Amino acid sequence: MKLILLGAPGAGKGTVAKQLMKLDGSAQISTGDILRGAVQAGSDLGKQAEAFMKAGDLVPDDLIMGIMEQRLQEPDCANGFLLDGFPRTIPQAEALKDLLKRINVDLDFAVEIDVSRDVILDRLTTRRTCVGCGAIYNVKSMPTKVEGVCDKCGDKVVQRDDETEEAISNRLDVYNEKTAPLVGFYSNENMLLTVSATSSEAVVEAIQDRLAS
Ligand code: AMP
Numbered sequence: 001m002k003l004i005l006l007g008a009p010g011a012g013k014g015t016v017a018k019q020l021m022k023l024d025g026s027a028q029i030s031t032g033d034i035l036r037g038a039v040q041a042g043s044d045l046g047k048q049a050e051a052f053m054k055a056g057d058l059v060p061d062d063l064i065m066g067i068m069e070q071r072l073q074e075p076d077c078a079n080g081f082l083l084d085g086f087p088r089t090i091p092q093a094e095a096l097k098d099l100l101k102r103i104n105v106d107l108d109f110a111v112e113i114d115v116s117r118d119v120i121l122d123r124l125t126t127r128r129t130c131v132g133c134g135a136i137y138n139v140k141s142m143p144t145k146v147e148g149v150c151d152k153c154g155d156k157v158v159q160r161d162d163e164t165e166e167a168i169s170n171r172l173d174v175y176n177e178k179t180a181p182l183v184g185f186y187s188n189e190n191m192l193l194t195v196s197a198t199s200s201e202a203v204v205e206a207i208q209d210r211l212a213s
Contacts (some may be wrong), residue, residue: 026080
């Protein structure tokens with residue numbers, strides 16, 4: 001499958017992508033994970049992206065398109081891909097449309113995962129992430145067995161720099177201003193599926209139904 005997962009930070013895009021990936025081996029492509037890896041590695045890309053990310057602002061479109069142009073042409077994408085956190089602006093969506101045309105790839109559709117602001121705020125402030133393998137935990141609903149230590153790889157589990165209340169509030173404002181208009185963009189292209197998510201399983205089921213129809 002070739003899908004775009006749209007939704008505010010904390011809507012569950014990553015969780016849904018991981019479940020979909022297991023169904024048919026499509027590659028999960030998270031621009032946030034790619035950028036966090038670059039920051040950790042101290043690469044040029046990481047140095048350029050770091051300050052924007054820490055503040056909860058978007059990284060400039062040309063940096064993101066540089067990453068995606070390469071990533072979408074890697075061999076694992078031939079089986080399908082799940083775009084998690086990209087595109088995030090209208091210019092990125094337009095550039096993606098041109099890129100896919102150029103490399104002769106058809107998208108299935110874009111999925112809007114619609115979750116209320118209250119649920120998102122609660123989820124993000126309690127979310128913790130493993131610095132080693134990226135596993136996601138939640139201090140309320142899914143704590144690690146040993147505090148601060150990843151159950152899967154034993155590395156440190158921390159609160160992301162951009163998951164302080166201030167950065168989260170900024171990320172949600174940025175989402176509403178810059179990313180929410182993509183819902184209209186994909187609706188105009190007749191490529192939008194909106195799911196008001198009660199659970200990631202419900203989102204996955206709605207996606208499977210649409211793919212089968
Ligand atoms: P995420 O993990 O998807 O919430 O992304 C974390 C941060 O990475 C965002 O707050 C942005 O600073 C940056 N980022 C990720 N994807 C993009 C994108 N497509 N365009 C611009 N910035 C991005």
